[in-house]
Amino acid sequence: MNKSRIGVFVCHCGLNIAATVDVARVVEAVRDDPGVAYAAEYKYMCSDPGQNMIKDAVREHNLDGVVVAACSPAMHQVTFRKTVAGVGMNPYRMESANIREQVSWVHQDDPERATLKAIETVRTIVEKVRRNEPLEPIAIPVNRRALVIGGGVAGLTAALDIADAGYPVILVERADALGGKMRQLSGTYLNFDAAPDMLAKRVARVQQHPHIQVLTSAEVMALEGYVGNFTVRVSCRGTARRAQGEPADRSDTPLPPLTPKSLSHRGRGDLKSPLRVRSPSPLSGRGGQGDEGEESFTFDVGAVVVATGWDSYPMAALAEYGAGEIPDVIDYLAFERMLAPGEAIRRPSDGRTPREVVFVQCAGSRDPANGVPYCSKVCCMVVPKQAMLLAERVPGAQAYVFYTDIRSAGKNYDEYVQRAMSERHVLYLRGKVSRLFREGDRVMVWGEDTLSGQAVEIAADLVVLATPLLAAEGARELAQRLRISTDAHGFYNEAHPKLRPVETLTAGVFVAGAGQGPKDIPETVAEASGAAAKALQLFAQDHITQEPTVAVVDADLCAACGACVEACPYGARSIHPVWHVATVQAALCQGCGACVAACPNKACSVRNWTPEQILGMADLYV
C-alpha cells in the first residue's frame, strides 16, 4: 500500500481558494508525505491547461492515484475522473479534496488555520486514495418490456406511447373492459363532444396494437426483482377473458419478435426475445373463489407504470346530505349517465324531468370531519359542465351551485366557468349546504350564502353531489406488492412532488393519473406520457450503469444474523438460503452504509469507503 504513487494537484480557483489558503504551503506540506509522488499547484485545475497538466503528470511520473484539492466533489469530481480515465487510470483512483466550500469560503477571516485545515483535508483524501480500489461501474441489463397496470385513459396513453416507440407492453386491467372511469363520462369540459370518440379510438388502437398485450379481468399479484429486471405475476379470471372473445391461450403464444425502428437505425440491433411469457402455470383452487379457470402468468418486464385511477365515494357515507335515503339526491357520476348520448335527464324517483337542480360542491371533500381533508380538484369544472348541459337540454331549467371556492385553475377553465354564469345563468352561491330533506316530491335545500350572509332555501327537483375522488380500491395492497408507498388516503407517493412527479422511490416503477392524487383528464394524460417517457428512457439503454461504491460482505465474518436485512432501506439485502450468508443486490444498493453500522461482526463494508479508510482518515485529523 505504501508504494502508491499519488499525484496531488492544488487549485487556486482564481482567488476563491488562494486568497485565504496559502496554496504553495499546502503543496510543500504534502509533497513528501508517504505515497505522494508528485504535487503541484495551478490557477484553475478545471480549465483545459489544468486538466492537461494532470494528464501529463500522470504519464511522466507514472502516477497510480490522483487527488485534486479544489472545489466540492459535486462540482468537478466527474470532470477530473474523466480526465484521469483519458490517460488510462481507473477513475475510482481519483478523489476531490474540498478546500473551497469547506475551507476557504468558510474560514475567510483566518487564513493561517484555513491553510492548516486545507493541508489536513488533502492528507486525509490522500490516505483514502491510497486504499481506493480500482472499480468498474456496475452494469445491469434491461428487459425492454413494460407492464402497465390500469386500463383507464392514463394506462391506455402510457401503453400506446411505449408501444409506439417499438417496445412490447403488457396492459393489465382489473375490470373486464378497457376505458376506466372516462368511459362513464358523457363528455369532457372544454371539448365535450370529442371526448368519448377519442377514448373509443384509443381503446381500439390499444386492442389492435401489435406490441400491446391486453389482459382484462386481471390483477397483479406479485412483483419481484429490480429496475430493468422485474418479474411480475398476473392472475386472470379466465371466464371474463373468454367472454370478451379473446383466445384463452393468447398470452401463452409468444408474439412475433420485434425490431423497433427507433433502435435499429441507431445500430442497436434486435432485442433478444422481446416478449417471452415464462411458464404460464395455472394456479388452482387459490382462496377457494374465482374457482372457474383462474390462472396466473409470470412475465419479465423492465419497467412498470401504475395507473390505477380512482373510485367514487360511497354515497352511504354522506348521510347528512340525505344520500342513500332520498332517491333524488345523486352523485355526479349518476348525473353523467343521464347526460350520456341517448339518455334523458330524468330524476330517479318518478322519472320526471327536473327543472330546479342544485349542485353541491365539496360534498365530502375539504371536510376532515365528515369526509376527506383534501380537495378533489375536478368537481369545480365538472359541475359547470353538467349545469350548462342541463340548461341546454332542459329548457327553462335552473341550476344552482353551492361552492366553497371555484377552483377553475387551468387553461381556459376560468373562462368556462364565467360562461356558465353569464351565458347559461347558472347561479353560483358561495356557501355550504346545511340540510337536505324531502318535502312532497321536492328536495328542500337549506344553505347559506356567505356573501350576503343570508340563509337560502331552494325547493329542488334534483340534487347532485360532487363527491370526493378516492384512491382506487385495493391501491394500498397493490402498492405493497410493488414496494411503493402510499399517503394517508391511499394515493401513491411520487418520488418528489415537484421534480419527480411520475417516478416512485422504487426505481423502474412509475405512477400516472388519479392513483397519485385527484386530477383531471388533461393532467392524467400528460402524466401518462411523462411516465411512458421515463420508461422509454430506461429502455433506450443497453445497460443501466450504477456507481460501484456499494456494500460488500465478508462471507467469513458474516453470521447471517439478518441485522443488515432489517437496516437496509432499499431492500438490497437478503440472506442467501443455501450459503447462509448475507448477500447484496448491487442494483438496489445505494451505498448508504446503514448495513455497515448495523453489522455486529464488521462483516459489511462499502467499497472505497471501508472502515480502514475512514479510520485512517480520522487518524490524520485527530
Added chain:
Amino acid sequence: MLERINWFTENPYHGQVRVVHLLEMLRDQLTWEGLHAQVKRPLAGLKVAPYYGCLLLRPAQEIQLDDPERPTILHDCMLALGAEVVDFPYAVECCGSYLAVEKAEVPDRLAQTIISSARANGADCLVTACPLCQFNLDYPQRGTTSPAPMPVLYFTQLMAVALDLPPADWGLEGLYVDPAPLLERIPACEEAGA
C-alpha cells in the same frame, strides 16, 4: 335617448360635436411648449398639488383624456406654468361632492383627508380641474385658522397668474380660502431675464 334629449332641449343635436376639455385643448392644440412660451410670470417656488378627482378622467374608455389611475395632464400643465408639482396619494380620490346635500359630513371628511394628505406631502395649494371639486375642497375650510387652510384653485386661475393677466381677471374673490398671501410670494420678475 337622443330623441328625448332633443325633445326636451328643443335644440336638435346629432351627436356630431366633439367635446374637448380645456386641458385637452391646451395639450393637443397649443401644446405645453406653446403654453410655456406664453408664460410671463412663472410660478417659481409654488408647490402645487394637482387634484384630479374622479369625473375628469372617467369613464376612461369614453373620455380617454388621460390614464385614470396615473394621470399627468394637470401635472404637465402646472410644470408648463413653472410651478413645482407635488404628488400625493389622494390625487384621484373622489371628493364626495355628490353627497354634499344629502350627507354633508361625508364630503367634509373626505375633503379633510385629501387636504391633510396634500399638506403632509408639502403642498402650498391644491389645483383642480373641476369647479365642483374646487368648491367642495375649498368650502369646508372656510373660517378655519388651524391647521392653516390650504388654498384650492381652479387651474385657469393659476394660468391667469402665470400669463400675467390683470388681477381683476383672476377671479379669486369667490374663494373661501384667500390665496393672495401665497400668490404674493411668486416673483414678478419676468422682464429681468428677458
Added chain:
Amino acid sequence: MIPRVMVIGGGIAGIQAALDVANSGYEVVLVERLPSIGGHMAQLSETFPTLDCSQCIMTPRTVEVGHHEQIKLMTYSEVESVAGEVGHFRVRVRRAPTYVDWDACTGCGTCQQKCPYKAESDFERGIGPRKAIYTLNPQAVPNKPVIDPDACKWLLTRAEREAEGKKPQCGACQKLCPTEAIRFDDAPAYFEEEVGAIILATGYDLMSPARLPEYGGGMVADVIDGLAFERLLASSGPTAGAVRRPSDGATPKEIVFVQCAGSRDPEHGAPYCSKICCMYTAKQAMLYKHRVHDGQAHIFYIDVRAGGKRYEEFITRGIEEGTDYLRGKVSKIYRDGEKVIVRGADTLNGKPVTLAADLVVLAMAVLPAPTRRRSPRAWASRWTPTASSSRSTTSCSRWRARGPACTWPAWRPGRRTSPKRWRRRAARRARC
C-alpha cells in the same frame, strides 16, 4: 430523420426535457435566452408544499445539464428562424455578444468582484443590483459571465472616446482577468442547427406591476411583485433571506398579499386564472411568518385555488400558523408616509377594509415569456427627480429599488410634446 432534438428555454421544463431526451440516448441542443439556465425556479426561495429549497433541488439538474455529453448548451442565444419540417428542421440561432471568451474563462469571478459599475438586476427583480459584468447567480450553469453593454463604461464610452483618439474608460475586467478572456469587440454570432424535433419550453413572466397604477405598481417602492418577494426570501437573494422592504430596508411587520392582481381581470390584465399564485402566496405568507415571528400576513383572495396533492392541507397549515385570509378585492393601494395603505372589501362580512401595511406583495398575472429581453426602461418613468423631489428622496440609495421607476407620473412614449425640451426651458425661465 435527424435523431436530434432542440429544446427552447432553459427553465425547469427545458432542463427536464433536455435531460430526459439526452438520457434516452439522443443529442439535444438546449437554447436559453439568458446567460445561464435555471429559469424562474432559480429565483425562488422554497417550493410548496414541501418547502424544499428551490436552488438545492434544482442545482443537481442544472449541473447535470452542464456536464452531459449529449447536451449542447447554447445560452445567451435566441432562435431567429425555423425552416423545414418534422424530422428535419433547420434552426437559426443568434447568440448575443457576451464580450467574454467563454472557452478561456474559468468562471473565477474576479471580474464580477472588481467591476465598479452596477446595474439593476432583472434576476433580482429590481430588489438588488448586479455588476455590469455578471452571472445570474453564484450557482450559474454555465458559470461564465457576460457584459451588459448598457451598463459597461468601456462599451458605453467607446465610440465617444475613440472619436477623440483616446482609450475607452475603465476596462477593469480586461486588466484583471487572469486568463485574458475579455473580448470587447465581440459581435453576435449565428449558428445553424439541424434537428428532428423541437420542444418549446419558454415559460412565463409576471405582468409588470406598473400596469396596475391603482395598486401603486411602479409608483410605490414598497409594492412589489411575487417574484421580487421570492428574492427577498431567498437565502441567495440580495438580503440573504432577511425580509426587508425596498424603500428603507426596515423589516416589515405587516404585509398584505394581493392575489389575482391582473389575473381574472379582463379590464386591466388577463381574463384567465394564473393558477400558481394561490399556492405561492400561501407559501410566501408562511415563510414570512417563519422569518418574522411577530409579523402579520394578510391575503386578499377571490377563491383559494388549492387544487392539487397536499395543497389544501398546505393552505390549512398556513391559516393555522396565523395567516389572515380576507375574501375580496383590493380597490386601491397608495403610500401614506411610512405606510402603504391597502383599501379593499371583505366580501364575507360585506364591509370595507383598510389596512396600513409595511409592504405589499402583488401576485401579478402570469404572461407568456417575452421573446426579447425586456428593457428595464420600457415602462420606467421619465419624470425627473426635480419634478417630484418630495417623493424620490425618501429612500436611501442602497434601497432605492427601482430608481426613478418608483416615482410618478410617467411620460409615456408617443406623447405629442417632447418633455425634455420644454422642461429644460421651464427650468431656465424659473431661474431668471
